[in-house]
Amino acid sequence: xAGFWGRRKREQEELxxxxxxxxxxxxxxxxxxxxxxxxxxxxxxxAEAELGxxxxxxxxxxxxxxxxxxxxxxxxxxxxxxxxxxxxEELRTRNARILQLCEWAEDLLDEKTAVLAESVAKVRRAPxxxxxxxxxxxxxxxxxxxxxxxxxxxxxxxxxxxxHQITASAAEAEQLIRFATHSADISERRxxxxxxxxxxxxxxxxxxxxxxxxxxxxxxxxFEIEALRAxxxxxxxxADSRGDLLAARHAPSAPAVxxxxxxxxxxxxxxxxxxxxNDPFAELSRLRAANSALDEAIAKARHRAENPLPSVAQVxxxxxxxxxxxxxxRGLIAGHRxxxxxxxxTRLAEAERLRVDLTDLLPAEDTREAALMQARRVAHLxxxxxxxxxxxxxxxxxxxxxxxxxxxxxxxxxxxxxASGILGGLVIGSILDGIFD
Numbered sequence: 001x002a003g004f005w006g007r008r009k010r011e012q013e014e015l016x017x018x019x020x021x022x023x024x025x026x027x028x029x030x031x032x033x034x035x036x037x038x039x040x041x042x043x044x045x046x047a048e049a050e051l052g053x054x055x056x057x058x059x060x061x062x063x064x065x066x067x068x069x070x071x072x073x074x075x076x077x078x079x080x081x082x083x084x085x086x087x088x089e090e091l092r093t094r095n096a097r098i099l100q101l102c103e104w105a106e107d108l109l110d111e112k113t114a115v116l117a118e119s120v121a122k123v124r125r126a127p128x129x130x131x132x133x134x135x136x137x138x139x140x141x142x143x144x145x146x147x148x149x150x151x152x153x154x155x156x157x158x159x160x161x162x163x164h165q166i167t168a169s170a171a172e173a174e175q176l177i178r179f180a181t182h183s184a185d186i187s188e189r190r191x192x193x194x195x196x197x198x199x200x201x202x203x204x205x206x207x208x209x210x211x212x213x214x215x216x217x218x219x220x221x222x223f224e225i226e227a228l229r230a231x232x233x234x235x236x237x238x239a240d241s242r243g244d245l246l247a248a249r250h251a252p253s254a255p256a257v258x259x260x261x262x263x264x265x266x267x268x269x270x271x272x273x274x275x276x277x278n279d280p281f282a283e284l285s286r287l288r289a290a291n292s293a294l295d296e297a298i299a300k301a302r303h304r305a306e307n308p309l310p311s312v313a314q315v316x317x318x319x320x321x322x323x324x325x326x327x328x329x330r331g332l333i334a335g336h337r338x339x340x341x342x343x344x345x346t347r348l349a350e351a352e353r354l355r356v357d358l359t360d361l362l363p364a365e366d367t368r369e370a371a372l373m374q375a376r377r378v379a380h381l382x383x384x385x386x387x388x389x390x391x392x393x394x395x396x397x398x399x400x401x402x403x404x405x406x407x408x409x410x411x412x413x414x415x416x417x418x419a420s421g422i423l424g425g426l427v428i429g430s431i432l433d434g435i436f437d
Contacts, residue, residue: 019092023080026095029102030073037066040109047116050123052197059112066105073101119200126191126203130184133203136210137177137184140217144170144177147220154224159272162279166223173216180209230280237284241268241291248294252301260297264290310372318375319358325382326351333389339396344388351381 040063047056076094080086086094122129147170155163183206190199241264248261267290272278329348333340355378361371 015088019088019095022092022095022099026098026102027077029099030070030077033066033070033073033102033105036106036109037063037070040113043113043116047120050196051116051119051200052195054197055119055200056116059116062108062112066108069101070105073098122203123196123200126187126199129203129207130187133180133184133206133210136214137181140173140177140210140213143217144174147173147217150220150224154227155277157277158227159277159279162227162277162281166220169216169220173213176209176213176216180206180213183209227280230284234280234284234287237287237291238268238271241287241294244291244294248298251298252305254297254301254304256297257294257301260290260294264294266290307369309368312368315368315372315375318372318379322351322355322358322375322378322382325379325386326355329382329386329389332386332393336389336393339393340389341392344385344392347381347385347388351378351385354378354381 040059044056044059044063047059053060076098080091080094151163151166151170155167160167183202187199187202187206190196190202245261245264248257251257264287267287270286271283326348329344329351333344333348354374358371358375358378361367361374
C-alpha cells in the first residue's frame, strides 16, 4: 500500500511540474506575441511608405486578424490570475489555448513578412534591376541582325508553312525590347515621384518583356536545330515506308491493307522534290501517320488470317441454341415461381439481358466474333439457371411418393425427371451443334 501511495504522489508531482512549465511557456509566448505585433506594425508602416498600400494589404489584414484573436489569449491569461479559484484542468486548458493562439500568430506574421521582405528587397534593388534590364535589352538588340539573317537563310530552305512560326520573331523581339526600355524609364520616373506602387509594376513589366524577347530569339536558333533533326528523321521514315510497302505485298489480302497501302503511297508521292523548300515537320507527321496505319492494317489482317471470322450461319445457329435453352429455363422457372431461389432467377435475368444485344452484334464483321461468344455465354447462363432451378425444385418438394417424387404408375416421369430429361436433351443438342459447327 505504501508503494501505491508513493507512486501516486510522484505522478501528482510530475503533473504539477508539467502544468507549471505549460503556464510559464504560455506567459512567455504571450509576451513574445505582443512584442511581435508591435515590431510588425512598425515594419508595416515603413513598408507602406516604400511599396504603397496595395502591396502591403496582406500583411495589414494579417496583423488585424492577429490582434483580434490575441484578445482571447489576453482574456484567458486574465482569468488565470483573477480572484476566482480555478481547477488544475481549467488552468491547463487555458494555458494550452494561449500557447496555441500565440504560435498561430507568430506563424502567420512570419509568412506575411517573408513575402513582404521580398517585395521590399526588390524595391531597394530597383536601380540594379533597371540597369540589368537595360543591359539585357542592349544585348538582345545586338542579336536582331543575326536573327534576321538566320530567318532569311532558313526561308530559302524551308517552305512558308514551316517558317510561319519564326518569320516575325525578330520584329516581335525588337518591339518587346523597345517596350522593356520604355517601361524601365517609366519605373525610374515613378520612383523619383515617390509613386512606388506604379514604379514596381513598370519594373515587373520591363523584366517580363526582356524575358519574352529572349525567348523569341532563342526560338529561331532552336528551330534550325529541330528542322535539321526532322529532315534526318524524315529520310529514315521514307526508307522504312518503302520497306513496308514491299512487305505489304506478302501480307494477307484485305481491303484495309489495300487502303493503307494506297494512303502511304500517296503520302510518299506528296513529298516535296529535292532542291525545293519543304516543310519537314508536316511531311514527317503525315508520313508517320500513314506508316502506322499500314502497320496496324497488316497486323489486323494477319490476326484475321490466323483466327478466321465465324460465318453468319454459325453465329445464328449459336443464337438459336441460346434461345432454346432460354425458353426451357424460362418455362420451368415460370411454372414453379414459389420454389425457385435467387441464384436461378439471377442467371436467367443475366442471360436475357445479354440476349437483347445479340441482334445488334450479328450483322457487322467487327462484332460477329463477339456475338458468337455472347451467344454461347447466354446458352451457358440459361443452362446454369435450369440446373439451379431443378435443384431448388427437388429440395422444396415434399419427400412423398404420391406427390410425384417417385416413379408413377404406367412408367411415366415426375416433374424432376421431366426437367432432367429436357436438360439432357439440350446438352446432347449442344454437343451435336458443336460437331456440325
